Every structure is written in structure tokens, then in C-alpha cells.
Amino acid sequence: DQQVKQNSPSLSVQEGRISILNCDYTNSMFDYFLWYKKYPAEGPTFLISISSIKDKNEDGRFTVFLNKSAKHLSLHIVPSQPGDSAVYFCAAQSAGGTSYGKLTFGQGTILTVHP
């Protein structure tokens, strides 16, 4: 069963507009969430994260929002640039018990930003 789901396989956005990538999770034990970006033929690289004690974290053009009651998080990219075109993975982590250090990833969303 997929504990972390990214229901949109792809997203296409015009340069300069906002990109919104969504992620849902089912495990209420998750208390830390991360977004990774992946270019073709490269490994995923860390982008931004958020702890469950917050509902928003911002880093430049990237903002992650967390809605714990809905078990939903989103990544906003404003303004979107062609260089943002990549696969974006949502990941979740629980600090407790035997899951320490383990990340659970979603399926990924392919973002294409058109010039």
C-alpha cells in the first residue's frame, strides 16, 4: 500500500506562473516531510522540508505547505522557470521506533515549465 501518494503523474506550467505539486499521506506517524527534485540521469536532490509542528516553510521561490488534518502537503514554485522542469518526489519520515532514518517516497510528478 502506498503510504505517500502523488496523484498527478505530470504537470505542465507556463514560465512565470505558479506550479503547485500535491502529495497525500496516510500514516499519521509521519512527522517530517521532504521534497526532492530529480533531473534525468541524475539522483534525486533535496529541495525543501517541513516539520509537522509547522504549516509552512519557505525557501526562495519554493514554499511547502502542510495540512496535518487533511494529511496533505503541497509544493509551490513561484515564479516557475524552465530549469525547474524535473521529476518532483514527496517523501515522509517518522522519527519514532524502528523507522528512524527511513524515508517513504511518493511516485513522483513530472513538472514541465514551458518558456
Next chain:
Amino acid sequence: DAGVIQSPRHEVTEMGQEVTLRCKPISGHDYLFWYRQTMMRGLELLIYFNNNVPIDDSGMPEDRFSAKMPNASFSTLKIQPSEPRDSAVYFCASTTTRDAYNEQFFGPGTRLTVL
């Protein structure tokens, strides 16, 4: 630091052959993870190690898969015998436990094709 190193970058083999994938984590990192990326399931965790000891191998799909970490700077993932459905990109990642939550650093991946 050179980052996480994986070899080979590409592997093409025939069904039934043994395949060995290799990983060198970032020096000083005490966690090592093996992932498999597929279109359907995204990034799946196969197994992870802490201080060279396997912690969770519940993601290993079958007995045909095995992983070892003989020392802090080297790990292998072996598939024997390989099957066409094993074709995927395999990533190795490492991290450290300095903080409760840690981003994982990924290698460039090995693209495996089983004919």
C-alpha cells in the same frame, strides 16, 4: 567530497544472469539506503543499513535480491537470477544521524536492463 558513488551506471544483462550493483557512501555517513525507481511505484526502499548492519529489508522483493555492507565505505546489491521485471533504476543514498531528521544524499543511479 565526491558524493555517493555508484557503479556501474548502466548494466545490460540477460535473464538468469547474476547482477551486482555497487555503492560507496559519503564518508562519515552511518546510514545507507538502496532504492529502486519504477514508473508505477516511484522510489521504493529496498533495504537500509545503519553502521553496516541491515535494519529493514522488508522492501526486498524476493529472495533473488540480497544486499551486503562489509564496511562503512562499500555496499553491494545483488540480484541472482535476474529477470526482465527487475529492469529499473537502482539508487543508493546515505545520510548521518547528527540530527533527528536528515536529508538523504543520492548517487546517480544504476540503470539495469534485463533482456
